[in-house]
Amino acid sequence: MRPTTSKRTTRAQSSTADPAALATTLAERRPEDIVDLLNQNKSGFVAAVLLALPEAKAVAVLDQPRLRHGAGIVSMMPPDRAARLLDQMSADRVADVVREMRVSVRNDLLVLVGAETKSALESLLPYPEDCAGAIMTTEFVAVPSDWTVEQVLAHVRAVEHTRETVYAIYVLDPQHGALRAAVPLRRLIGADPKGNVLGAAADLQPLAIAPDAPLDEALRLISKYNLLALPVVDVEQHLIGIVTVDDAVDTLVARQNAEVQHFGGMEPLSEPYMRIGFFELLRRRAGWLCALFLAEMLTASAMQTYEAELEKAIVLSLFIPLIMSSGGNSGSQATSLMIRALAVREVHLGDWWRVMLRELPTGIFLGAILGVLGATRIAAWQLLGLFDYGLHWMLIALTIAVALVGIVTFGSLTGSILPFILKRLGFDPATASAPFIATLVDVTGIVIYFTTASVILRGTLL
DSSP states (O other), X not given: OHHHHHHHHHHHHHTTSOHHHHHHHHTXXXXXXXXXXXXXXXXXXXXXXXXXXXXXXHHHHHXXXXXXXXXXXXXXXXXXXXXXXXXXXXXXXHHHHHHTSOHHHHHHHHHHSOHHHHHHHHHHTTSOTTBGGGTOBSOOEEEETTOBHHHHHHHHHHHGGGSSOOSEEEEEOTTTOBEEEEEEHHHHHHSOTTSBGXXXXXXXXXXXXXXXXXXXXXXXXXXXXXXXXXXXXXXXXXEEEEEEHHHHHHHHHHHHHHHHHHHTTSOOOSSOTTTSOHHHHHHHHHHHHHHHHHHHHHHHXXXXXXXXXHHHOGGGGGGHHHHHHHHHHHHHHHHHHHHHHHHTTSSOGGGHHHHHHHXXXXXXXXHHHHHHHXXXXXXXXXXXXXXXXXXXXXXXXXXXXHHHHHHHHHHHHHHXXXXXXXXXXXXXXXXXOHHHHHHHHHHHHHHHHHHHHHHHSTTTTO
């Protein structure tokens, strides 16, 4: 109970407390816990708190990827103090912060930061956010291939405090600088100190990626080969950076958060839910909601086309929600499967026809299962006397069964192919969200339903 009380007290003070007093309270806390509290406050207040913290602690907090509005926070600090903090941060985090700054503020800071930080920024800033170079860091340990293990370990001890990570030591050709091997620190510790560093390396060619390679490829390689760090090399195989597993995880979590909100049919939120402004929340939700509403108007138009059929057989209206929801559900299932499969490269754009060949029989069989359930339900209610569907109840049951086969099949095909189309057009497949698919299938579901009814019930109810 005691930690909970302390946490509540600190949270309550955060918006009104003196920054220096709050900094004293936070000085002994972990950077990750400090970030949770500071994320609830405005950038100016956070900047004041960080300035009041010990410098090493402030750097550790700014280095946390989960800290929101890092660019705004740093921009509100005195330029000389901000530059000193940036010089002590990890290179990739500095690039993330500086990339979001206004150009004028960025230019002022670049004049004040140290030569090493400036060089790292010049290497990292040109890469767009969707490539491996955007999340790589230039802080790695590299040694020439003619060094002994003893020399390498001495070098690691000397530079370790200036490197973001020392998961592996990268061995370079002493003449051309090309990457020759990646030696895990664990193998170095157990190797002969007098032996050559290459003796501790695996015989396999080290895995590496180009800086302009898609970010998804870097994430795939790290996941597939259980890497703690992935080397990034240029066309001449010169090592220019590494992508660490923690940065890959942070990127993946951020992407999944955005995709989850896309699935809900809205723009991703840039702020925590409780902090985002009312009108900003409306803006991010209203656009998609209006678009889906306008699309649903097509459903009303489709139903108006079959007004005569509804007047003759009002019983058909009882099953419209059942029909529409079944098609939307099958489409949402297929969409979710394809977005995931495309993201982890289980399928590629050229596999669309294979996906269709799988989804066609799958949709037919799933529709048949639902069709049998629907027909059974109608028969049970009729025979048990729970509801009277009329003299032609068997034809109504057949109509529902056949319509469900057609609608579920169409939903499965549409839901599985739409992500391919969006990706081919350069859009995020996650925008093929469940509400969008459900709306699309609703319209076609009405058409399929009443067309089926017109054929089966002609001469009886219609």
